[in-house]
Every structure is written in C-alpha cells, then in structure tokens.
Amino acid sequence: xxxxxxxxxxxxxxxxxxxxxxxxxxxxxxxxxxxxxxxxxxxxxxxxxxxxxxxxxxxxxxxxxxxxxxxxxxxxxxxxxxxxxxxxxxxxxxxxxxxxxxxxxxxxxxxxxxxxxxxxxxxxxxxxxxxxxxxxxxxxxxxxxxxxxxxxxxxxxxxxxxxxxxxxxxxxxxxxxxxxxxxxxxxxxxxxxxxxxxxxxxxxxxxxxxxxxxxxxxxxxxxxxxxxxxxxxxxxxxxxxxxxxxxxxxxxxxxxxxxxxxxxxxxxxxxxxxxxxxxxxxxxxxxxxxxxxxxxxxxxxxxxxxxxxxxxxxxxxxxxxxxxxxxxxxxxxxxxxxxxxxxxxxxxxxxxxxxxxxxxxxxxxxxxxxxxxxxxxxxxxxxxxxxxxxxxxxxxxxxxxxxxxxxxxxxxxxxxxxxxxxxxxxxxxxxxxxxxxxxxxxxxxxxxxxxxxxxxxxxxxxxxxxxxxxxxxxxxxxxxxxxxxxxxxxxxxxxxxxxxxxxxxxxxxxxxxxxxxxxxxxxxxxxxxxxxxxxx
Numbered sequence: 001x002x003x004x005x006x007x008x009x010x011x012x013x014x015x016x017x018x019x020x021x022x023x024x025x026x027x028x029x030x031x032x033x034x035x036x037x038x039x040x041x042x043x044x045x046x047x048x049x050x051x052x053x054x055x056x057x058x059x060x061x062x063x064x065x066x067x068x069x070x071x072x073x074x075x076x077x078x079x080x081x082x083x084x085x086x087x088x089x090x091x092x093x094x095x096x097x098x099x100x101x102x103x104x105x106x107x108x109x110x111x112x113x114x115x116x117x118x119x120x121x122x123x124x125x126x127x128x129x130x131x132x133x134x135x136x137x138x139x140x141x142x143x144x145x146x147x148x149x150x151x152x153x154x155x156x157x158x159x160x161x162x163x164x165x166x167x168x169x170x171x172x173x174x175x176x177x178x179x180x181x182x183x184x185x186x187x188x189x190x191x192x193x194x195x196x197x198x199x200x201x202x203x204x205x206x207x208x209x210x211x212x213x214x215x216x217x218x219x220x221x222x223x224x225x226x227x228x229x230x231x232x233x234x235x236x237x238x239x240x241x242x243x244x245x246x247x248x249x250x251x252x253x254x255x256x257x258x259x260x261x262x263x264x265x266x267x268x269x270x271x272x273x274x275x276x277x278x279x280x281x282x283x284x285x286x287x288x289x290x291x292x293x294x295x296x297x298x299x300x301x302x303x304x305x306x307x308x309x310x311x312x313x314x315x316x317x318x319x320x321x322x323x324x325x326x327x328x329x330x331x332x333x334x335x336x337x338x339x340x341x342x343x344x345x346x347x348x349x350x351x352x353x354x355x356x357x358x359x360x361x362x363x364x365x366x367x368x369x370x371x372x373x374x375x376x377x378x379x380x381x382x383x384x385x386x387x388x389x390x391x392x393x394x395x396x397x398x399x400x401x402x403x404x405x406x407x408x409x410x411x412x413x414x415x416x417x418x419x420x421x422x423x424x425x426x427x428x429x430x431x432x433x434x435x436x437x438x439x440x441x442x443x444x445x446x447x448x449x450x451x452x453x454x455x456x457x458x459x460x461x462x463x464x465x466x467x468x469x470x471x472x473x474x475x476x477x478x479x480x481x482x483x484x485x486x487x488x489x490x491x492x493x494x495x496x497x498x499x500x501x502x503x504x505x506x507x508x509x510x511x512x513x514x515x516x517x518x519x520x521x522x523x524x525x526x527x528x529x530x531x532x533x534x535x536x
Contacts, residue, residue: 061317067305070315073200075155075180076187078482080196083134083365090134092365093326094195098182098202099126099256100309101174121178122204124185126256126274129195131362132327138334139327139521140368142358143274144189145267146174147348148340151484153191155184166484172348182309192351193359194481199314199323207307208253215300217246218281220255220273221527224535228254228261235260235534244527252277261534268339268349272517273528275337279521283332335521336368341513353451354513360478361510368512369520399464405489407432407440407469412450412492420447421498428473428493431501435472440491450494453503456483457490465489474503 085091100122124146131140149170156163157180164179176185182202190197212218221244228235238254238261240247247255256274263269305317314320341354361368399405409432411425425442432440453475457466463482466489470480473491496506512518519526 073311075183093132096200097128123174124177143271202309210303212252213249224530332521337519338516341515399468402436412448453494
C-alpha cells in the first residue's frame with residue numbers, strides 16, 4: 001500500500017492531458033496503452049524534478065517536507081547489523097509499517113471512538129514488516145497481531161531522556177509505541193526476530209481515512225452481509241452486503257479495523273482483512289491509474305505527508321519517492337502477505353516455532369512465493385551473503401576459558417506427541433563436562449519444548465561463551481541467540497537431539513509454514529468470511 005501511495009503522491013505537477021492507462025502490462029499486445037503509461041510516468045518523474053528545483057514548486061516541495069514528522073529509528077540498546085550484500089552487491093530492505101490508535105486530535109477521537117481514551121498513550125495496533133528482496137524481484141510482508149506477548153526491551157525517549165525499563169515478563173506488543181515512540185516498536189521487532197530494520201512509517205486514524213479518500217475506492221469482498229456491531233456497541237460499524245465493493249475514506253478505515261464480524265473476531269482475522277485490502281490497493285493503482293489527475297496528486301501529497309511519521313532516513317519527499325520507486329519494482333504476483341505463526345495463551349497469542357522459521361526466511365532473504373528457487377536474479381544463494389547469522393547481532397567479549405563458563409542445560413525434547421526424553425539434560429551436561437566445561441549442570445526443573453537445539457545468552461558479554469559451547473557440540477552459529485528469557489548461557493536440548501552423543505543439525509526447510517496463512521498479491525478472489533452472528 002505504502003509504495004503506491006507515496007509514489008503517486010509525489011509528482012504534483014504531472015500533465016493532466018496524459019490519457020488513463022487501461023492496465024495492460026508489457027507484452028500484452030496493445031502498444032498504445034503501454035506508450036501512454038511510459039508517457040505518464042515520464043511526466044511524473046519530470047514533475048518531481050520541477051517541484052524540487054523551480055520557483056513556487058520549490059516552496060511547495062519545502063512545504064511538503066515540513067509536513068513530515070520524524071522520530072528516531074531505534075530506541076533500544078541492541079543493534080542488529082545490516083545484511084551482507086549478495087554476490088551482485090545488493091542488500092534487502094526492511095520497513096516496519098505501524099498503525100497508531102492515537103486519539104490525540106478531535107478527528108482521531110471521532111474516528112477511533114472511546115471518548116474516555118482521548119489523549120491516552122498511543123498503541124501500535126497494526127504492525128507489518130515489509131521485506132524487499134535484495135534483487136528487488138519480490139516482497140514479503142509479515143504481520144504481528146497486536147496482542148502478541150513479547151518482552152519489550154529497554155528504550156530511551158530521545159526527546160526528554162526518559163528511560164523505559166525492559167518489561168518484566170511478557171506484555172502485548174502494541175504497548176511498545178508508548179515506550180518513547182515508534183523507535184521502541186522497531187527495537188522490539190529486532191529483539192524478537194533478529195531482522196535488521198532499515199526504516200519505519202507510522203500513520204494514525206485520520207491519515208488512513210485521508211489517504212484512502214485521495215486514492216479512491218479499493219475493492220474488498222465479504223462472503224455474506226456484514227454489520228460489525230454487537231449488542232454492547234462493540235465493532236467498527238462496517239456495513240456491507242455480500243460480494244465485492246469499493247471502500248474508501250472512513251469505510252476503508254472501518255474495514256482495516258474490523259474484528260467483530262470477521263471469522264473468529266480476533267486480531268488474526270483483522271490482519272487477514274488488512275492483507276486483502278493492501279493487495280487490492282496495489283492492484284487497483286497499477287491497473288486503473290486513478291491518480292493521473294494532478295489535483296488528486298496534490299491532495300494525496302498533502303494528506304500523505306501530513307499523516308506520516310517516519311525515521312530520519314525517510315524525512316523528505318525525495319527519500320519517500322526513492323523508496324517507493326524501489327518498492328514499485330515488485331509485481332503483485334511476487335508479493336506475499338503472511339501473519340506471524342502463533343498460538344493462544346489465554347486471550348493473547350505468542351510466537352510459535354513456525355514463527356522462527358518465517359523470521360529466518362526473511363533474515364536470509366529467501367522468497368516466500370517459491371519464485372527463483374530462493375535465489376536472486378544473479379543466481380546467488382541468499383544464504384551465502386545476504387543476511388547475518390543470529391549470533392552476529394552484537395559484538396561480544398572473547399570467550400572465557402571453557403572450564404570457567406557456567407552452562408545451564410535444559411531438556412527441551414518434549415513435543416506435541418512425545419514426552420521429554422528421560423534425563424536428556426543430565427546426559428548432555430555430562431558431554432559438556434567431558435569437553436572441558438566443568439561448570440555445566442542440568443536444570444532438573446525446566447521442561448521447555450524446542451523443535452531444534454539452541455544456545456541462548458542474555459547479554460553481549462556472554463556471546464563468546466555461548467559460541468564456545470555451541471562449537472564444542474557442533475551446533476551451528478545460527479542457533480546461538482541472544483534472549484532476555486535467560487540469565488546466563490543456557491543450552492536447550494531440542495527435539496532434534498533426543499538421543500546419542502553427537503548432534504546432527506536437521507536439514508533446513510525453506511518452505512513457508514502453513515500457519516503463516518500466506519496470501520499472494522495477485523489473488524483477486526480472496527474474500528473475508530463473515531461470522532454468522534454479525535450478518536443481516
């Protein structure tokens with residue numbers, strides 16, 4: 001959604017006489033529409049140069065830049081290094097999209113409802129990571145439900161120096177926005193996923209409505225009549241008849257916010273509806289070119305720049321335009337929308353083992369749509385030079401002598417179908433002692449469940465110690481991970497090592513987990529299932 005909004009919004013002086021595009025792609029057999037498209041985009045590109053260089057255009061360009069609010073990218077202490085370029089010198093791009101529920105203005109209050117929350121701490125109720133592949137051939141989007149339980153790291157507000165301590169235990173991820181700003185949401189994502197985030201874009205209620213109005217109707221589908229309102233007044237108010245309908249403005253916001261009435265009424269259903277909307281918007285803008293009118297472009301330029309909060313790397317119209325140019329290289333059929341795999345913990349959710357699988361695919365720049373066999377255009381394997389190993393998240397101190405490293409060994413061999421292997425922690429602790437780690441001990445109380453064996457450490461000064469443990473047992477560096485769940489070097493023996501004295505790492509599976517509920521960007525038949533209790 002963002003790439004088309006930004007790109008269409010910038011060229012405010014495009015030629016109004018350029019004909020509309022009929023949506024026929026290259027090689028479609030009709031030369032005139034293709035020529036008109038080239039002419040239109042050439043006019044738009046020229047308009048950007050005009051806006052940035054001449055007279056009143058330059059003043060307008062400065063005006064748009066002044067509309068854009070910026071905040072720091074990362075408010076946490078942990079820095080995740082940028083991915084290593086592939087063989088062609090290309091690197092992936094990761095942008096976190098944040099939807100804020102801030103009720104800090106009359107317009108946001110009216111749209112968001114709940115009058116008693118006016119001026120309260122905003123929540124990051126929509127969080128989507130957009131991953132653009134190194135070769136720019138494909139795009140992956142990962143949504144995290146707002147009620148996902150995570151540990152929010154320590155964050156420092158750059159404006160007033162307020163320090164927000166790391167959360168005690170796990171809390172809902174949407175609270176991260178209130179810990180100094182969107183930079184803490186970025187820090188939370190990086191801590192959880194090990195993915196380096198290059199930029200963020202944040203928008204509020206009013207911004208969504210304004211941009212949806214300027215863009216025009218976006219087709220969405222429901223499989224039955226729906227009215228998102230229950231007897232207690234809960235719901236977005238969305239009311240649609242069965243079938244496909246264009247939504248815009250406030251109705252578009254209702255669609256994006258609807259839980260009550262879609263499937264099981266959870267954030268998972270809402271994320272699915274958001275994916276459908278974003279895919280449809282991309283297709284609509286590409287096929288119908290509704291924004292070739294310069295007046296519409298100017299309105300969208302105003303609304304988009306007023307609505308966005310960005311990091312310093314995107315703090316100008318030119319930077320946003322450059323980003324949109326990169327994103328627009330991807331065709332809808334190479335866009336894959338996913339939801340972070342999760343399981344319920346009471347009324348909340350937590351990431352599953354499949355979530356780590358999905359995060360790894362993004363870290364290693366492996367396509368989620370199966371295209372290119374997981375390789376870039378130059379044929380380079382993404383695993384050989386596009387993403388850092390998780391163990392390289394922070395520069396640690398050198399390892400201590402093996403005999404001086406305390407290691408806690410836990411038995412994580414329990415699965416959904418098998419109980420924990422008997423005395424497995426004690427057996428592996430004994431192996432470590434034989435390798436010279438005299439302070440390795442089994443944890444008799446803990447019984448976690450881990451699909452694969454992993455070594456965790458809590459802080460950078462113990463990274464070298466954790467790596468030494470992994471190396472002694474033949475565990476891959478990618479399985480050495482920083483975690484706030486442990487207080488020292490902790491080896492969790494996973495279900496992949498239930499017996500024997502030699503660890504053999506399982507062959508990596510590069511398939512997208514079914515639990516990620518992948519949706520292809522070209523799927524124009526997707527339709528939201530309506531809960532019968534909300535039909536009419």
